[in-house]
Amino acid sequence: MAKGFFTDTTLCIGCKACEVACKEWNQLPWDNNELTGMSYDNTVQLGATTWRHVAFIEQLGGTDHGNGQTIGSHAGASAISQHIQQGPRIVSSEVGGFLGQNRWLMMSDVCKHCTHAGCLQACPTGAIIRNEFDDVYVQPDICNGCGYCVPACPFGVIDLGEDGRAWKCTLCYDRQKDGLEPACAKACPTQSILFGDLDDLRRRAQERVSMLHERGITGAYLYGVDEHTSVGDLNAFFLLVDQPAIYNLPEKPHLPQARVIPGYISTALMAVALGVAMVATFLLGGRQS
Amino acid sequence: MSTPEQIQRSEGPLPERGPAGPMARAATTYYNRPMIKKPTWKWYIPGYFWLGGIAGGAAVIGAGAELLGGDRHRSTVRHARYLTLALSLICPLLLITDLGHPLRFHHMLRIVKIASPLNIGTWILSLFGLTSGALAVKQFADDMTSIQQMARAVGTVTGSAKVRAGSRLLGFARLLPSRPLAMLHGLLGLCLGGYTGVLIAATAVPLWAAGGILMGPLFLATAFASGAAALALLGSTFGSKRGGAQRQVETIETVGLAAQLGLMTAYELMLPHQIRKPLHTGLWGYLYRFGALGCGTIAPLALRLATRWTGRQINEVLSTTASLLAFTGSLVERFALVEAGKLSAEDPIAYQELTRGAPGEAWPTPYEQARQAPKVPPYREHFVAPEVTG
Numbered sequence: 001m002a003k004g005f006f007t008d009t010t011l012c013i014g015c016k017a018c019e020v021a022c023k024e025w026n027q028l029p030w031d032n033n034e035l036t037g038m039s040y041d042n043t044v045q046l047g048a049t050t051w052r053h054v055a056f057i058e059q060l061g062g063t064d065h066g067n068g069q070t071i072g073s074h075a076g077a078s079a080i081s082q083h084i085q086q087g088p089r090i091v092s093s094e095v096g097g098f099l100g101q102n103r104w105l106m107m108s109d110v111c112k113h114c115t116h117a118g119c120l121q122a123c124p125t126g127a128i129i130r131n132e133f134d135d136v137y138v139q140p141d142i143c144n145g146c147g148y149c150v151p152a153c154p155f156g157v158i159d160l161g162e163d164g165r166a167w168k169c170t171l172c173y174d175r176q177k178d179g180l181e182p183a184c185a186k187a188c189p190t191q192s193i194l195f196g197d198l199d200d201l202r203r204r205a206q207e208r209v210s211m212l213h214e215r216g217i218t219g220a221y222l223y224g225v226d227e228h229t230s231v232g233d234l235n236a237f238f239l240l241v242d243q244p245a246i247y248n249l250p251e252k253p254h255l256p257q258a259r260v261i262p263g264y265i266s267t268a269l270m271a272v273a274l275g276v277a278m279v280a281t282f283l284l285g286g287r288q289s
Numbered sequence: 290m291s292t293p294e295q296i297q298r299s300e301g302p303l304p305e306r307g308p309a310g311p312m313a314r315a316a317t318t319y320y321n322r323p324m325i326k327k328p329t330w331k332w333y334i335p336g337y338f339w340l341g342g343i344a345g346g347a348a349v350i351g352a353g354a355e356l357l358g359g360d361r362h363r364s365t366v367r368h369a370r371y372l373t374l375a376l377s378l379i380c381p382l383l384l385i386t387d388l389g390h391p392l393r394f395h396h397m398l399r400i401v402k403i404a405s406p407l408n409i410g411t412w413i414l415s416l417f418g419l420t421s422g423a424l425a426v427k428q429f430a431d432d433m434t435s436i437q438q439m440a441r442a443v444g445t446v447t448g449s450a451k452v453r454a455g456s457r458l459l460g461f462a463r464l465l466p467s468r469p470l471a472m473l474h475g476l477l478g479l480c481l482g483g484y485t486g487v488l489i490a491a492t493a494v495p496l497w498a499a500g501g502i503l504m505g506p507l508f509l510a511t512a513f514a515s516g517a518a519a520l521a522l523l524g525s526t527f528g529s530k531r532g533g534a535q536r537q538v539e540t541i542e543t544v545g546l547a548a549q550l551g552l553m554t555a556y557e558l559m560l561p562h563q564i565r566k567p568l569h570t571g572l573w574g575y576l577y578r579f580g581a582l583g584c585g586t587i588a589p590l591a592l593r594l595a596t597r598w599t600g601r602q603i604n605e606v607l608s609t610t611a612s613l614l615a616f617t618g619s620l621v622e623r624f625a626l627v628e629a630g631k632l633s634a635e636d637p638i639a640y641q642e643l644t645r646g647a648p649g650e651a652w653p654t655p656y657e658q659a660r661q662a663p664k665v666p667p668y669r670e671h672f673v674a675p676e677v678t679g
Contacts, residue, residue, distance in 0.1 A: 036320075045323075121402075121405060122405055122407065123405060124402065125393075125397055127396070142393075143390070143393075144389065144390045144396045145388050145390045145393075148405070148407045150326045151325065151326065151492035156323065160389055243317065245319075247319065248319035251641065251644055256493050259491050259501055261403075262501070263487035266505055267483035267486065268483075270505065270509050270548070271483060274544065274545065278353045278541050279353065281544070282357040285533065285536070285537045
């Protein structure tokens with residue numbers, strides 16, 4: 001039975017309990033104790049020892065509620081920069097929307113466990129496998145740290161750890177084996193992270209989207225369901241209310257290995273062309289001199 | 290797994306993702322943080338791309354010379370065999386050193402996986418090592434033509450029994466079927482020269498991924514040119530007299546360079562502006578343009594062209610200079626492409642550019658981009674604190 005995550009970002013309050021629970025359960029060390037200064041996000045990115053990362057997007061200048069018109073990131077930012085350049089004007093009346101509020105978007109990011117996973121296909125040792133729960137798992141006893149999975153991930157999730165091996169979210173393989181839900185989903189206080197059978201999760205997610213649409217948040221959509229991209233559906237999918245790039249997600253992720261067979265073919269054609277040129281040089285050159 | 294039919298859909302068309310209209314495509318990033326991870330490879334990997342390419346190219350040309358070149362190519366074949374042996378010993382060391390767990394290098398050979406060019410490449414390199422070893426041993430046996438010569442080389446110090454065993458071994462080595470081996474070696478050389486390009490194209494790194502099907506041919510053309518250049522340099526250094534054989538190797542080098550120039554041009558034209566940026570700016574961009582493209586490709590081609598009208602004496606100098614340029618140019622090209630790729634991986638806008646359309650959908654060409662150039666600066670921080678106006 002395929003298991004996965006549904007992360008509903010409209011419920012996320014950015015408490016980072018998932019990050020902490022993940023680190024505690026998987027015995028991962030802390031990464032840094034620095035303040036980035038860019039937002040309340042001091043974790044910055046997923047990595048070898050960070051398997052949940054709460055992204056924190058601060059959109060200033062208000063939003064046009066419900067239409068997904070992000071004013072902080074587009075018109076709002078230009079309005080603000082205008083405001084800064086041309087002297088004080090009241091931002092909220094400029095870019096309006098519903099009371100011109102600022103907006104905080106929070107998303108607990110995680111390995112997407114793609115249906116067609118770039119890291120899994122790239123792995124030359126077979127260390128990365130799809131386990132019985134349909135999730136992508138790195139076997140630490142096989143991985144030899146070649147690092148090819150790192151640039152092969154279309155979402156920038158997997159990374160090499162200090163011990164030289166590749167690490168990423170296991171979707172709490174060990175807990176799942178004992179019938180427990182992953183630590184992050186267990187710890188999430190707002191049920192922003194739901195764990196379960198994918199069919200069930202997708203149904204619930206669609207219902208949630210319909211509900212949000214009815215309530216006026218028409219920009220809400222699911223990221224990673226029915227995508228028709230070469231990575232396929234994501235076993236960890238998201239409900240987002242702004243364009244994917246805002247959350248540091250690619251709009252249409254590509255499976256890098258889609259370029260392998262065409263690449264082999266074009267290279268073979270080139271090999272034939274160069275080979276023919278070489279043979280011609282050896283044969284014709286002989287006749288001339 | 291669920292099928293689309295099983296999923297309850299909301300009524301009506303799917304909502305637009307985010308804002309619509311002219312601003313919809315405006316570049317937006319998450320605090321300008323990279324969207325993907327850049328490769329963790331150290332200098333060993335571009336170094337391997339360079340040396341492995343030379344080994345592949347030299348193997349192909351050596352095999353061609355052996356099968357078709359006839360007697361006058363004897364020294365070309367000899368150089369190619371020893372060169373590929375030396376390189377096929379160095380290359381695995383470079384690759385293994387780069388591993389996080391070097392002692393687990395043999396895990397690469399647990400499986401055969403077509404989807405992973407790295408896995409296929411490991412097999413190619415392993416088999417290539419075997420054929421280069423066999424051919425080099427045969428070459429050594431041929432070079433030690435008589436027992437007496439062999440005895441002079443090996444047996445003066447050691448006892449006679451060991452000499453007899455050694456001579457028997459060399460005798461066996463001389464029995465190796467050189468033509469089938471050379472053919473296999475040449476085919477493996479072609480694979481070795483080309484697979485690295487497919488390998489880097491099969492990543493999410495914008496600069497390499499956007500190259501798509503051109504990367505394999507480009508790497509193969511460079512392998513050809515640099516392998517031929519290495520053989521030409523060996524020929525002019527150790528060869529007795531500049532003859533037809535040397536000229537043929539140089540012709541092959543020119544062909545490789547011409548292919549490389551064509552592919553580099555096509556690659557440049559294919560890349561959207563934002564993805565192409567690391568090849569045009571900064572240290573690696575400078576090295577790529579002036580080192581790899583200018584001095585490493587166009588200059589040797591121009592020199593080769595010039596030799597058609599110059600005298601015999603200058604000819605030799607020009608030709609050797611061209612080979613030297615092509616040889617070093619390939620080194621610069623490998624390093625510049627890898628390092629520029631890392632830079633493009635760190636650029637979220639470049640990755641957005643790559644992942645705009647559905648796979649197979651063409652992204653805007655540079656022309657279209659120029660027409661629809663966004664009027665907002667691409668690198669804009671979200672966090673712009675407004676002044677408090679009271």
